[in-house]
Amino acid sequence: MSKRRIQLEGALYKKGGRLSQTDWDTVHRNLSDWGAEPLYHNKYPDFFIAGAGSRSKKSQALARGIPVIDEDTLLVAMAQGYFDYSDRFIDEDLTLDQAIAELRSTFDGEPTSESWTTCLELIERCPDEQFEPVFHYISQDVDRWTTPSDHQWSPSADHALLSGVPSSWIHSVPRNELRVCPPIWLYEMTRSPAQYHKKHELIRAISCDEMRLNLSGFKRILERYKEKSVIL
Numbered sequence: 430m431s432k433r434r435i436q437l438e439g440a441l442y443k444k445g446g447r448l449s450q451t452d453w454d455t456v457h458r459n460l461s462d463w464g465a466e467p468l469y470h471n472k473y474p475d476f477f478i479a480g481a482g483s484r485s486k487k488s489q490a491l492a493r494g495i496p497v498i499d500e501d502t503l504l505v506a507m508a509q510g511y512f513d514y515s516d517r518f519i520d521e522d523l524t525l526d527q528a529i530a531e532l533r534s535t536f537d538g539e540p541t542s543e544s545w546t547t548c549l550e551l552i553e554r555c556p557d558e559q560f561e562p563v564f565h566y567i568s569q570d571v572d573r574w575t576t577p578s579d580h581q582w583s584p585s586a587d588h589a590l591l592s593g594v595p596s597s598w599i600h601s602v603p604r605n606e607l608r609v610c611p612p613i614w615l616y617e618m619t620r621s622p623a624q625y626h627k628k629h630e631l632i633r634a635i636s637c638d639e640m641r642l643n644l645s646g647f648k649r650i651l652e653r654y655k656e657k658s659v660i661l
Contacts (some may be wrong), residue, residue, distance in 0.1 A: 433513070433514055434511055434513050434514075435475060435476055435511060435512055435513075435514055436497060436510065436511045436616070437460060437463035437464060437506060437507075437510050437511060438463055438464035438465070438499075438510065439464055439465070439466040440464075440465040440466075440474075440476065441465070441466055441468040441472070441474045441475050442460065442465055442466070442467060442468060442474050442475060442476050442477065442478060443467070443468050443474045443477050443478070443486075443490075443567045444456070444477070444478040444480065444483075445477070445478070445479060445480060445482075445483030445486035445487065446479060446480025446481050446482040446483030446486075447480045447481045447482055448480045448481075448500055449481065449500065450500055450504060451500075451504070452555075456503065456507070459507040460507065463507070463510045463659070467592060473493060473495060474495060475495075475496070476495065476496040476497070476498055476512075476514070477490040477495050477496070477497050478498055478500075479498065479499055486636060489627075491613060493612070493613070493616050494616040494617055496514040496612055498514070499651075503566065504659040512544065518553075518554060519554060519555070519557075520554040520555070520556070521556055523554065523555060523556060523559065524559070525559050525563070526563055526586050528551060528555060528559060528563050528566075529563070529566060531547070531551060532547075532551065532567060532570070533564055534547070534564070535547045535548070536626055539607050540571075540574040540607055541607075542607065544607070545571075545607050545608065545609075548567050548571065548631070549611055551563065551567075552628050552631075553569070560627075564627060564628065564631075567631065568630070571607075571608060571631060574608070576608060589659075595651070608631060608632060608633035608634055609632070609633075609634040609635070610629075610632040610634065610635045612630060614628070614632070615635065619645075
């Protein structure tokens with residue numbers, strides 16, 4: 430599991446929604462005591478505090494790879510000055526046989542946007558020790574995909590992997606977009622080379638519409654795929 434500790438000292442945060450166990454004035458005072466500051470301008474924070482009713486802001490943060498914490502985690506962080514954040518939520522009970530069985534049923538039918546979403550979900554929750562055989566199985570099958578012209582790319586609006594997808598994807602015939610890069614992976618690929626993961630090799634289509642990336646971010650993504658058959 431990819432886990433990192435986020436210190437409150439010097440951190441920038443954004444918030445959304447309603448709190449039930451405390452109030453925002455108290456939160457701002459306590460976080461300020463630790464050296465954290467609220468971020469009001471158009472810049473990515475170090476973490477986002479998700480209160481009740483902050484679904485759209487939370488989805489945007491998840492899509493950009495920004496750590497999202499709930500109120501319970503916030504209260505612990507205010508008491509100790511840091512919190513531990515997991516980038517991935519691993520299903521430690523997922524065996525290789527279970528993963529392959531799930532994939533087999535996925536690939537029995539015609540390829541659809543739901544098939545691709547299932548692959549993304551499985552990769553993200555797959556324990557590290559199961560990743561290589563699962564990735565190999567997925568790679569073999571998606572390479573054989575042919576896309577029927579009447580399928581629509583319709584990701585769930587609140588799906589953590591696919592939240593923030595441009596509206597142009599929703600109403601298009603997918604073709605190569607069945608292997609489109611989810612926004613959260615796109616943002617992973619703008620970071621240091623160490624952030625690149627073997628899972629990114631599955632991508633065959635990248636859409637940067639509505640993705641707030643700077644020029645260096647675009648360059649990193651293009652450099653990663655300059656020798657691959659990728660549609661932008």
